[in-house]
Amino acid sequence: MSEHPIRAVVPCRACLSGEDLDWLGGGRSVSLALALPTTVEVVPRGAAGQAGGAADGDGGWRDEVWAFLRGRIPGLAPVPPPVLVHSEAPPASGLSSSTALIVALFRAFAGAGTADLASRRPAPSDRTIAQWAYEFEFARFHGGGMDHLAVVEGGALLLDGRERGLPVVRERLGLPEEWRVVVVDSGTRKDTRHHIRDVRAQLAAGDPELAAYRRAADGASERVWEALRGRDLAALGAAMTDAHVAMRDHQGMSTPLLEDLRRTARRSAGLPLKLSGAGGGGALVGVCRAEALAETVDRLRRALHGAHPAARVLPTTAAPGVRGTPPRAPVPAADGG
Missing domain, CATH: 3.30.70.890 (GHMP kinase, C-terminal domain)
Structure with missing residues (x-):
């Protein structure tokens, strides 16, 4: 792995309409990515102690995500690298903070796993990351794929639900x-x-x-x-x-x-x-x-x-989409509560 930190920043999402329709099938839902990001930083093993620990705030997903990726990216080490995690989204709040963390781990670990193989193997695409994260969570919770598309693509998405697999993105807006x-x-x-x-x-x-x-x-x-x-x-x-x-x-x-x-x-x-x-x-x-x-x-x-x-x-505010939605200045945090 590269000695330079690898960082993944992933927004959370709000559901503006259509909870459960992403996996019930036959219905539309609307997601909006929010600029309350989760950040995962992969740090060199020798720097883990100085950085504050081998796995700070990973929710217990670090080892499982790494094991999942070892079956898809050849050459990964048996043990995952240390990570540091920070999230601005409140946990267990319906804003997909857990999916944001899982997607950030996938992105950061995929980057770490391909860093030394870049000349031979490109890093996985956003679509692949969304698909892997969906498969990873579906095996545990049997839910839908709105969250994974929302945090990977950003912006506002109009989605057609499916009983299995990622929903179909019908339209995108900022x-x-x-x-x-x-x-x-x-x-x-x-x-x-x-x-x-x-x-x-x-x-x-x-x-x-x-x-x-x-x-x-x-x-x-x-x-x-x-x-x-x-x-x-x-x-x-x-x-x-x-x-x-x-x-x-x-x-x-x-x-x-x-x-x-x-x-x-x-x-x-x-x-x-x-x-x-x-x-x-x-x-x-x-x-x-x-x-x-x-x-x-x-x-x-x-x-x-x-x-x-x-x-x-x-x-x-909204987190911009990856498909050309223009970036926007962050909103300063107001004082107090």
Whole structure:
């Protein structure tokens, strides 16, 4: 391996509409990559102690990802190199921080594994990384591939779900430059593994509530995408609200705490929020105009401070897509909570 550090930086993602439709098949979902990145740095073995440890914050995935890659990249050493990990995304929040970590490990390890073989073997493509990461996670959780495409491609994606394999990317967009994203982390963790198990049981049983949810969520995804394409912020908020209501009323994905956070955001800042991801906890996301971001965040933080001190408000923006979406300056972190 090269003696120079190899670093992979991967965004997280918000689901604007269509949770579970990426693997239920026959429905559309909309993802948006967020500039709350996870960074994995592969460091030389001799520098691991100076850097702070052999594997800092890898979530236990380091050895498993390396073993997976050893079956696909010839010549990898038996033992993975040390890594350092940093993430700006809250964990277990429905923002795909775990997928971002896994994809970052794949990218960094693939770079390390091919560094000395570059003249003979190119590093895997983004599509290959997404496919490998999907296969890796599907074997463990039996979920879908929205997260892998979202964090690898960046930007906003309109996806057609499939029961097995990565979804089909129907269209790509960048978030309008004049819009920003507000994440409200509830401070409660999701349980996605049990959620996927329960929904697969619904699917096998032909549950009519699941069928009703699929219809409602697919329609909401269409409206979300039209609002993004038309740069209509009010329509986007309404469509994301429809997507949340479908999650809550048909599938019970929300909780009293999350609903109270949504009411507080509407009342204090006029911001519609939608739960991102399934599993009974996690984060809500909303979109506002850039010039209103500071005031929106301030109002939210003040409103949540007393009633929900564990909740955090994270201002951010979209992570640009890899297919030509122009880069954008990062949003400075506001002071406080």
